[in-house]
Structure formats: C-alpha cells, structure tokens
Amino acid sequence: MLRLRKMMIVLLIACFGIALLSACSTKGSGGENAGAGGASQGTSAEPNKGDGKKVEIRYWRHDFAPEVQALQKMIQSFEAANPNITVKMEVIPYGDYETKIRTALAAGNAPDVIGLDGPTLAAYAHQGAVIPLDAYFEADGNKEDIAAPVLASLTYKDQIYAAPLNDASIGMFYNKKLFEKNDIELPSKDPNQAWTWEQVLQAAQKINDPANKVYGIDPGWGLGEGEGSTFVKLPFIWQAGGEILSPDGNEVKGYLDSPESKRALSFFSSLYNEYKVAPKEIPPEAFETGKLGIVVNGPWAISGFATSHPDFKLGEDWDIAPLWKDAKQVTPNGSWNMAITKDSKQPDAAWKFVNWVTGIEGAKFWYQETKNLPARLSTASAIPELTEYPMNIFVEQSSKFAHPRPVTPAYPVITTAISKLFADLGVSGRNVDEAVAEAVTAIDKALEKYR
Amino acid sequence: MKMNSAFGKQEERAAWLFVLPAAISLALFTFYPMLNALTISFKEYSLINPEAVFVGLANYSGLLSDPKFINSLLHSFHFALVVIPVQTALALGLALLIYRSSWVTGLFRTIYFMPVVIAIGVASTLFKLIYNQDYGLLNSLLGFFGAGPVSFLSDPNLALYGIMLLGVWKSAGFFMIIFVAGLNGIPNDLYEAAEVDGATRAQKFVKITLPLLRRTLTFVIIITTMDALKIFVPVALVTGGGPADSTTTAVYYIYKIAFQQMEMGYGTAAAFILFVIVMCISIVQLRLLRTDVEY
Structure with a gap:
C-alpha cells in the first residue's frame, strides 16, 4: 500500500517535471518560429534539406492590406527568380509592431529583414540593431536614383541604414x-x-x-x-x-x-x-x-x-x-523602409530580397500596387499618372517643400x-x-x- | 503530532517532493526574472541593445524627480482611492441582495457575474464604443433624459472616471461572489439570537455581519488595492493614456518608457518603485485589518 502510494508520488512528480521541462524548451528555442526559424536553420538544417544551400529569410512588417498583398506578389516573383531563397513574411498589427520588433531584438531572435519607420531609424542604428547598407547600395542598390531628402532621412552618422519602400507626403x-x-x-x-x-x-x-x-x-x-x-x-x-x-x-x-x-x-x-x-x-x-x-x-x-x-x-x-x-x-516626408537586422545570419540573401522589393523595378511595381509616393526618381519619371492630379500634388510637394523629421536616437x-x-x-x-x-x-x- | 519513525521521514520527503514542482516554477518564472530585473534597474539598458552600462542609483534618483512618473503614480492612487471603496461597497451590496439562494438570486448572480467572464480586451473595446461622444450608447441614453454629452474619452478631467467605471463594472461581480461565500459562512443562530433580543436589521448588519465578514473584507480590499494600483489594460485600450496623459497610470507609464522609448533600465526601476509601494500598502493593510473576532 505504502509502496504503491510512493510510486504514485514519484510518477506525479515525473509528470510535472516533464511538463515543466517541455515548457522551458519551447521558450528556449525562440518563440513561434522555433522549428522553422531562419537564423537557426542556416547552420543546422543544411544536412536535412536535399538541395544544399537553401536559406530562409524571415521578414516582419506591420499590417496594411494593400501593401501586404503587393508584397506577397513580390515574394512569389522573388522566390521564382531565386529558387534557393525562401521568404517568410509575418504581418503584425500596427499597434503592436514596434513592441514586437523591439522585444525580438532584445531576445536576439529578430527576423532578418524588418520594416522600419523613418524616424525610429536613428535609434535602431545607434544601438547597432540594424546594419549599414552602404556597401550593398554601392554594389547594386542604385543609390543615386533615390530622392535626396529621402536618403537624408535614412542616413545616420554618414551611413545608410535602410532602403526606402516609398516616400510620403500629405x-x-x-x-x-x-x-x-x-x-x-x-x-x-x-x-x-x-x-x-x-x-x-x-x-x-x-x-x-x-x-x-x-x-x-x-x-x-x-x-x-x-x-x-x-x-x-x-x-x-x-x-x-x-x-x-x-x-x-x-x-x-x-x-x-x-x-x-x-x-x-x-x-x-x-x-x-x-x-x-x-x-x-x-x-x-x-x-x-x-x-x-x-x-x-x-x-x-x-x-x-x-x-x-x-x-x-x-x-x-x-x-x-x-x-x-x-x-x-x-x-x-519619410515613410516605411526595409532594414537588415544584426541578428541576420545571411545578410547577403536578405539584401537580395530588400533590393528586389525596393530596387528600380521593384519600386515601379510597388507604386502600381500601392499608389504610395515613390522614393525613386526613376519611378516618378516612368509613370505618367504621377504628373497628373491628384498624385502631382504629393510628388511636387515632396520635391520642393519636404522637410525630414529630426534624425536622432x-x-x-x-x-x-x-x-x-x-x-x-x-x-x-x-x-x-x-x-x-x-x-x-x-x-x-x-x-x-x-x- | 510528532513524526519520528521511518514512516514520518518518508512522509516528509513526500511533502518536499510535492512542493518541488511549484517551487521550481516559482523560482524559474518569478524569482529569477525578478532578480534579473533588479540588476537591469541599476543599468542604462536599451531594449534593443543588450550591452548595458551600470549606472548605480541614477535611474531611481531620476525617477523621483521625474514629474511624469510622479503624475502617473498620482493617477494610479486617484484611481485606487475611488475604486476601492466604491467597488467594495457595491460588491457587498450586491452580495447582500443575492446571498440567500432561490431561483431569482441564481439568475441575478449570473447577471452580476457576467462582466467578470467577459475578456477585458473585449470589454475595453466595447466601452470605447459606448463612450464615444457623438455615437456612443452612453451619450444617446443621457441625451434621451436631456443630460448633456459626457466626453469620457476626450475630457482630461473625466477620462479617468471613465476608466474607473469600466474597472468597477468589470470586477464588482467577482468580489460579490467572494462576499457571498463570506456571508454564507456566518452562522445563522447568531442572527436568530439577535432577533430574539429585538435587534433591528441595521444593528444586525453592523454588530454581526460586518465584524464577522472582516476576514473576507481584508482579502477583498487588499486584492482590490493591488489590482487598482496595477491598472493597465483598460487604459491601454480605451484611452491610450490620453487625453493629454490624464489617464497615464504608473503601469502604463512604465510600459511606455520600457517598450516605446526603449529605456528598459529606467522603466524597470520605475516598476520596482511601484512594487515596493504596493507591497508596503499591502503590509499596512494587513496590520490594520487584523481581527480577533472569531466564530
């Protein structure tokens, strides 16, 4: 009788212990993306996948239906053009967005690419949470094509920290x-x-x-x-x-x-x-x-x-x-941009994706889909409706009267x-x-x- | 009873084993994070950059001279000072109405308890709609009776009362149930004896019900105080701390500092100050409300 009770107790405790341990282990391996997480996959998962160097880029942005739909299309075309890279986009409600990014950065499991609002850029850059993109821009980013006030709003201590999705004016x-x-x-x-x-x-x-x-x-x-x-x-x-x-x-x-x-x-x-x-x-x-x-x-x-x-x-x-x-x-002026975080294990692949979306061709597609004010001069000259009412108001304002918000951490x-x-x-x-x-x-x- | 046999030792060991899971999870998920937070509160710690600088008591001294933090504490105390008596009286009143069981009281118990079951997020969102100055239910009702519009969302002098109303509506039912349990625990023969002696209803309430309810009351008041001082969700969802910071309570301020302005060290220090305040108040309340009356 006594023995039986003792066994029951041990059993009970074992159950508790297992439950507890499993709770810990999910916590340890980092949030909801534990299994499929890009960062961990780059090193450990290679032997599992048949075709060698397949990488996954994780990308977080805030929710706004027309933009999310446009991005889904761009991700599809990007994956078709780059079969060894997959992009996993997560859409977060606007109100929770900054908090979610910041806690992820604090925990060291931020995604590779994040949507970054212009004025928060300096704070992220100052803390080294996002990496400078100057070298990438020199290589194939067509920096000279980006409107000067926009570029100024993305520059902190002489380095560019993000690629603009679009500009904004009111x-x-x-x-x-x-x-x-x-x-x-x-x-x-x-x-x-x-x-x-x-x-x-x-x-x-x-x-x-x-x-x-x-x-x-x-x-x-x-x-x-x-x-x-x-x-x-x-x-x-x-x-x-x-x-x-x-x-x-x-x-x-x-x-x-x-x-x-x-x-x-x-x-x-x-x-x-x-x-x-x-x-x-x-x-x-x-x-x-x-x-x-x-x-x-x-x-x-x-x-x-x-x-x-x-x-x-x-x-x-x-x-x-x-x-x-x-x-x-x-x-x-200034709007949402894409930046690469310090946690990214594959910044080159991440840049490929960022440049696909924000580059010359991507920017045109982005305008057609979202009608957001373009940040690239080539877009503004390539699309006739940008010189007509109502878009001409915003385009002219942003070239003549734009004033960037203070760039400070x-x-x-x-x-x-x-x-x-x-x-x-x-x-x-x-x-x-x-x-x-x-x-x-x-x-x-x-x-x-x-x- | 003294345990001296092998059996006793075994029982003791079993007891420890039973305590173990709770102790481990407490240590892991409560005390360890708390200790960590304590060290963070002495650092200049940016949320997005784990490399922190030790700054000693700078965060604490900064907070004590920070008018925004002091104001947020005052808002929390204002909230607590109104909510504790009103909500407790209301819960006790409701409990007195329904504590004897019949099918009618069962119905009313369910109705009064309903707000407790509704998720706080849902309730907050609903109240935001109800409070809307132009199209909200509240002002439509007031308008029907000829009373002027009440701007719970945009008048800095009223907004906190809007949050209080929501808080009381949401929690009174829960404490009502606690009071019902307390009331049902009071032996009936005391009332019968009092009736024989010719006591009035009021006398019975003051001389029998209240003293014997003191333990329940202590529990209710302490829990209400803690909840009130920690109010956060309705503030975040209904007013967002506004208008003009008039509903920014201490916890909401801490959230803003730590997560919006990314000053984790400063925010954590503020959280510890609040923690110490809440703990002191609870200890004082426990002492004051200690009772010798037994039944």
Missing part, C-alpha cells in the same frame, strides 16, 4: 459637398497655390456645425499618440518658421520654444479652444461619412477610401489640395513629447509657454545622452 483633403453647401470657394489644385492658415480657418468656421454633428477640421489626426499623429502635426511648426531641434540635432532649447514654434502651437490650440472648429473627439470615419470638412491625409488614403467607401468619390464628393502654408510652405522620446504637447494644447487648452517648457525639458533630457 495634402489637405476636403469635402467638396460641404464646401459648396456653405458657399466656400474651392482651394486650388496647383501645388504652388496652397491655402494659408487663415483661409483654412475661415472655411472651417463656415462648415462647423456641432449641433448637427458636422465639424470644420481635423488638423492633425486627432489628439492621440503614435508616429502618424506626430507626422501630420510637425508641419505646423515648420510652416511657421520654427524647428524642433538644431540642425546638428543636439539642441532643443531655442528651437522648439522659439516664438515661431509657439505661434504655430497657439494657432493649433485656437482651432480647438478659441474657434472650436476642431472636435476634441472625432467620430470614426468622420470624413468619409461627410461629418468633417477638412482633414490631412496622404496618397495611401485615395485607394483606402475607394475600397472602404466606394460611394464617396474623388472629384465629386471630395478633392485634394496642397497642404496649407504659413510663413513657409512645408510638408513632411532620441526620436522615440521626441515623438511622445510632441504628441503630448499638441494634446495638452488641443484638449486641455493649457498655457502654451508652460506646455512647451515641459516638452523642451523632456526632450533635452533625452538628447543629453547622445551629445
């Missing part, structure tokens, strides 16, 4: 029906004839009708956080003649708190608090459903609206004008501080001087480490 999207209903003169479609802040404000005031849930303007994608939100808000500061950082990227004092910058911030705040033409809370899809007169958005939204709201037609219900100006006409802090600053002014109606001083202190503290 314009003023307006609801034509609401403009006509309120007898407002339509803005020009000529990229050199942008509206001034005052003209935009006047139009927004005429349209604004909160009682009927129709609002004048959403000047910068709401007041939430996220890089997209910062991207569309920064131009206000540049347009007024202000800057975020000094040209060398080391100082924030005297730039973000300059009178010009503060004027821009006061104007932004007045849209929410003084004139109340911008809603503090925007209903979902407000523009597409005719509840909002003016928004900022980029070329990607043209195909986006066409699929999500086919009845909301460009040219009939809405149109695009160049982004507004103040003392200067300035538009933001402190950018993750800057983007949070800036979106907090705009939210402080918009939603809480805080005093401009106080709110700016707080943002400057936060950014200054972050810059200190890299001086």
